[in-house]
Amino acid sequence: xxxxxxxxxxxxxxxxxxxxxxxxxxxxxxxxxxxxxxxxxxxxxxxxxxxxxxxxxxxxxxxxxxxxxxxxxxxxxxxxxxxxxxxxxxxxxxxxxxxxxxxxxxxxxxxxxxxxxxxxxxxxxxxxxxxxxxxxxxxxxxxx
Amino acid sequence: xxxxxxxxxxxxxxxxxxxxxxxxxxxxxxxxxxxxxxxxxxxxxxxxxxxxxxxxxxxxxxxxxxxxxxxxxxxxxxxxxxxxxxxxxxxxxxxxxxxxxxxxxxxxxxxxxx
Numbered sequence: 132x133x134x135x136x137x138x139x140x141x142x143x144x145x146x147x148x149x150x151x152x153x154x155x156x157x158x159x160x161x162x163x164x165x166x167x168x169x170x171x172x173x174x175x176x177x178x179x180x181x182x183x184x185x186x187x188x189x190x191x192x193x194x195x196x197x198x199x200x201x202x203x204x205x206x207x208x209x210x211x212x213x214x215x216x217x218x219x220x221x222x223x224x225x226x227x228x229x230x231x232x233x234x235x236x237x238x239x240x241x242x243x244x245x246x247x248x249x250x251x252x253x254x255x256x257x258x259x260x261x262x263x264x265x266x267x268x269x270x271x272x273x274x275x
Numbered sequence: 276x277x278x279x280x281x282x283x284x285x286x287x288x289x290x291x292x293x294x295x296x297x298x299x300x301x302x303x304x305x306x307x308x309x310x311x312x313x314x315x316x317x318x319x320x321x322x323x324x325x326x327x328x329x330x331x332x333x334x335x336x337x338x339x340x341x342x343x344x345x346x347x348x349x350x351x352x353x354x355x356x357x358x359x360x361x362x363x364x365x366x367x368x369x370x371x372x373x374x375x376x377x378x379x380x381x382x383x384x385x386x387x388x389x
Contacts, residue, residue: 142352162348169341176334176377182321183383186314193312216293223286271308 154246157254161218164211171208202272209268210261217257225250281343288340295333302326321384334377342370 140147148159181192195201224230230249302320303311310316321327346366350359382388 145348145352165341165344166348169345172337172341173373176373176380179317180376180380182314182317183380183388189314189317197309197312212296216289219289223289226282226286271304 153251153254157218164215167211206265206269210265213264214257214261217260221253285343288336292336292340327381327385331381335374338370338373342366
């Protein structure tokens with residue numbers, strides 16, 4: 132029983148991205164960005180609902196959100212969105228068997244067929260695309 | 276519903292949402308970002324029926340995808356029949372509530388009720 136409980140890390144296990152390499156980081160980022168984007172979606176729907184209260188209410192909401200802090204938040208949302216999309220497409224392709232190697236007898240030096248260099252490269256490309264999108268987004272938001 | 280079908284819905288809503296979010300962002304980029312947020316411009320978006328319909332579809336896709344994603348995360352954390360039932364129905368209720376609230380905005384702004 133004690134051993135079973137010690138293996139049950141729960142939320143602490145999920146929140147720890149440090150084990151198992153870049154794939155684990157991608158898994159962790161996918162969930163973290165997903166939660167962030169869901170929070171933003173709820174906030175965005177609430178924010179836009181003020182339009183039905185008229186021009187004054189809308190302008191008051193804009194004063195609250197169109198600030199440097201609001202723009203930083205939006206820049207983060209852009210990054211989260213791009214990473215979640217690109218990494219999500221990688222996961223989808225992987226689930227469909229695209230980009231993962233064929234199973235074979237393990238021979239030295241043991242190369243993983245499932246999470247091979249193509250998959251790892253896709254994770255880094257997702258991170259790079261997110262960084263680029265954030266830079267572009269920030270230039271649009273702060274350049275206004 | 277089988278989890279394999281739910282995952283197909285999850286991936287389908289993801290791909291649909293990516294396409295529609297791109298259109299939604301491009302609409303903001305069609306003019307200066309701060310100008311696109313002006314009251315008249317936003318109201319004009321809601322009065323343009325195809326765009327309002329697209330927003331409604333986007334709202335449904337993102338709500339289904341978002342709350343199913345949350346459901347998956349919560350089911351990875353803990354298992355058990357009562358807990359799983361609670362999470363499944365809770366996610367469905369939250370999804371329906373968000374869609375209802377967002378649809379209310381689209382309908383009221385589109386019909387000029389304010």
